[in-house]
Amino acid sequence: MxxxxxxxxxxxxxxxxxxxxxxxxxxxxxxxxxxxxxxxxxxxxxxxxxxxxxxxxxxxxxxxxxxxxxxxxxxxxxxxxxxxxxxxxxxxxxxxxxxxxxxxxxxxxHTSDRHPWFAASRRNREAPTGDWYVWADPRPDGTPPNNWLSVFGGPAWTWEPRRRQYYLHHFLSTQPALNLxxxxxxxxxxxxxxxxxxxxxxxxxxxxxxxxxHDPELRDNPANPPPDGSVPAKLFGMQRHDHDMIQxxxxxxxxxxxxxxxxxxxxxxxxxxxxxxxxxxxxxxxxxxxxxxxxxxxxxxxxxxxxxxxxxxxxxxxxxxxxxxxxxxxxxxxxxxxxxxxxxxxxxxxxxxxxxxxxxxxxxxxxxxxxxxxxxxxxxxxxxxxxxxxxxxxxxxxxxxxxxxxxxxxxxxxxxxxxxxxxxxxxxxxxxxxxxxxxxxxxxxxxxxxxxxxxRSLLRLRRDEPALRHGEAESLGLPAPLFGFAREAAGRRITLLFNLSGGAVALPPELSEGLTPLIGPSVAARSLPAWGFAVLAEAETAVMVMSPVNELAPA
The missing domain is CATH 3.20.20.80 (Glycosidases)
Incomplete structure (x- = not known):
């Protein structure tokens, strides 16, 4: 537990x-x-x-x-x-x-538009929560105050006739944005x-x-058109979000x-x-x-x-x-x-x-x-x-x-x-x-x-091995399709190897030198099977390794 x-x-x-x-x-x-x-x-x-x-x-x-x-x-x-x-x-x-x-x-x-805060805010600019949401006047032609888009599609602004203003929503129009x-x-x-x-x-x-x-000045976002000139289904990606987020x-x-x-x-x-x-x-x-x-x-x-x-x-x-x-x-x-x-x-x-x-x-x-x-x-x-x-x-x-x-x-x-x-x-x-x-x-x-x-076995291993939970990490810089890194804490080093492909791949001999041999015939042949991986440690201290079928077994 x-x-x-x-x-x-x-x-x-x-x-x-x-x-x-x-x-x-x-x-x-x-x-x-x-x-x-x-x-x-x-x-x-x-x-x-x-x-x-x-x-x-x-x-x-x-x-x-x-x-x-x-x-x-x-x-x-x-x-x-x-x-x-x-x-x-x-x-x-x-x-x-x-x-x-x-x-x-x-x-x-944001909240729901059914939240009491918003219910008061949309009715009356002078309400106690009148400025708790992001409100803005329309442009002279009545359109929204800027070009910001909703993640869920369409403009990020909805007109509220009772206030004569638009309110901001990054997602659904029923999710008005709070003014933090x-x-x-x-x-x-x-x-x-x-x-x-x-x-x-x-x-x-x-x-x-x-x-x-958000940007208090409500500046337009710059365009970010797809390189191939296509129009995606999700228009949100056609802007660089310089002003509506990450402020x-x-x-x-x-x-x-x-x-x-x-x-x-x-x-x-x-x-x-x-x-x-x-x-x-x-x-x-x-x-x-x-x-x-x-x-x-x-x-x-x-x-x-x-x-x-x-x-x-x-x-x-x-x-x-x-x-x-x-x-x-x-x-x-x-x-x-x-x-x-x-x-x-x-x-x-x-x-x-x-x-x-x-x-x-x-x-x-x-x-x-x-x-x-x-x-x-x-x-x-x-x-x-x-x-x-x-x-x-x-x-x-x-x-x-x-x-x-x-x-x-x-x-x-x-x-x-x-x-x-x-x-x-x-x-x-x-x-x-x-x-x-x-x-x-x-x-x-x-x-x-x-x-x-x-x-469950993976989580036990992580709990029992401080190196996997808190240890510093170091990339092994292996060529594709091999990928690997090491974690180390309190003098204990754990080596992790992954085969990011659907075919067996040979392991360079130096990767397992001085480490507990992997369990299973393919590992004995110094290779990892398709989508195989291994967790290795020094022979005298190794706790667990992963077999070719990726089960945890005692070393």
Whole structure:
């Protein structure tokens, strides 16, 4: 299980592994087809048995559910679909009993248009919250104040006839942007954080950090047309986002939040950084020192491919970021296609590659975040257009099928309807993928060589080896398709080798000289099989190595 520091003050988050829970799809306890907090509590043993350190729980607050929880109408309550406020208290207590910390989503850049703050602001410029959102007058011809675009499509401005002004929204028009340049809004955000800290949460994941503040002058963004002159489905990419995001005003907000958290020893923050250029520099800037975030991750790896140059650059970025701040890495989450499918060779998920991805994720320097179902090697669910609920997918289908394929219910029992996510007579909010039944928790529990067993072994190895959790990293500079690096702490050096190809590849003899021989015939021949990898240490101290089928076995 995970471990809580005995004094509560240790920097537990350095090298920690978080487990992201999308509660709507984790476990339904009351048969309404929607996962809930009591269901999550019932399944905590599964998470604890993995060996992770904390859970990050996606929004369960009251919401019209236009963006499935990321459009919040009350930050200090629980939507009845997910349970009651007392269930959060029970979740925190149950998690702590199992050695797990609990981080909640803190959505500080926008609210729902149903939020009382916005309801007053849109009616009256002189209301107490009249300047809590980003309002602007129209241009002389009545058009929006500038050319900023919404991530979800169309202009980032919506006309409000009651105020005779436009309001800014980076996502849906029902998600108005908060004006975090306003100290009163910052105070309100800190009040929300303090409310949950007082209830015992261990920190927060900050949603869409790069959109927190905007250019006060509302200057137009420069054009960024595709080199081939084409027009993409997502127009957001046709601008260089110099003014609508990634602004210097964000850091003062983070400093105030950090000062609050420092009053609660052992608490931590995780920021979400966009995939825009310079992501790792921003992570370093957001996390350096002791007056901003504790750690941050970026969507950049999730938006790009998986090949030798990309993976090599990922390692270089990780090493450089650790020198200034603290990165957290994730390969899958609720906003992107699952990595098992996204990076699959030829578009066909390969369990060997899926395990390689897990091994890489859990050995990179920094912290790591597993998304629910990643420990099972789940591929992306293939859904019909009629099944799509995500507003992003509804807008862009079929060019982009949305995010629902990564949000389908967690498969618990391969022998039950809906894979045990909800009652047999219920209809889950999204269908369980047919390909997920054979990969359910119950099926994998019976197989000692399953991806689930493999993930647990990886996490045990990471927990038992300080070099893999805290050690400095050094690239081995291997030629493609080999990739490798070493981690070292307290004089112990761990060597990690990866074959980033679908064919066997020979290992240079010097790579394993003085190290424990790999288990299995192909490794004895000094080669790695297709999508194979190895973890090596000095012979007299080696704990575990990986076999050609990527199982963990004692040396």
């Amino acid at each position: 995970g471990h809580l520091g005995s004094d509560g003050t240790a920097e537990w988050w350095r090298g920690a592994v978080l487990y992201q829970v999308y509660p709507r799809s984790f476990q339904d306890s009351d048969g309404d087809g929607v996962g809930d907090l009591p269901g999550l509590i019932d399944r905590l043993d599964h998470i604890a048995d993995l060996g992770v350190d904390a859970i990050w729980v996606c929004p369960f607050y009251p919401s019209p559910q236009r963006d499935f929880g990321y459009d919040i109408s009350d930050h200090c309550a629980v939507d009845p679909a997910f349970g009651r406020l007392e269930d959060v208290d029970r979740l925190i207590a149950a998690a702590h009993t199992r050695g797990l910390r609990v981080l909640l989503d803190l959505v500080g850049g 340049h306003n100290p009163a809004v910052q105070d309100a955000l800190l009040g929300i954080a303090e409310f949950w800290l007082e209830r015992g949460v261990d920190g927060f994941r900050l949603d869409a950090l790069d959109f927190f503040t 210097p005003g964000t850091k003062p907000v983070l400093r105030r939040l950090r000062a609050l958290l420092d009053r609660y020893p052992g608490r931590a923050t995780l920021g979400e950084v966009s995939s825009q250029d310079g992501a790792y520099r921003r992570i370093a800037g957001y996390t350096e020192g002791r007056d901003h975030l504790h750690m941050a991750y970026t969507l950049r790896p999730l938006r790009h491919g998986f090949d030798h140059p990309t993976v090599s650059a990922l390692l270089s970025d990780a090493i450089a970021t650790c020198e200034r701040g603290w990165p957290c890495f994730s390969f899958s989450n609720h906003d992107v296609e699952r990595a098992a499918s996204r990076w699959a060779p030829g578009g066909q998920p390969d369990p060997r590659m899926t395990r390689l991805l897990l091994a890489l994720l859990l050995s990179l320097p920094g912290s790591a975040c597993l998304y629910q179902g990643e420990e099972l090697g789940l591929p992306e669910a293939v859904l019909r257009e009629a099944d799509i609920r995500d507003p992003f997918g509804l807008t862009y289908w079929p060019e982009f099928k949305g995010r629902d394929g990564s949000r389908t219910p967690m498969p618990w029992r391969g022998d039950l309807p809906h894979a045990g996510f909800t009652t047999p007579r219920s209809t889950p909010w999204l269908p369980v993928a047919e390909t997920h039944y054979d990969l359910s928790v119950s099926e994998q529990e019976m197989a000692p060589d399953s991806t689930l067993a493999f993930t």
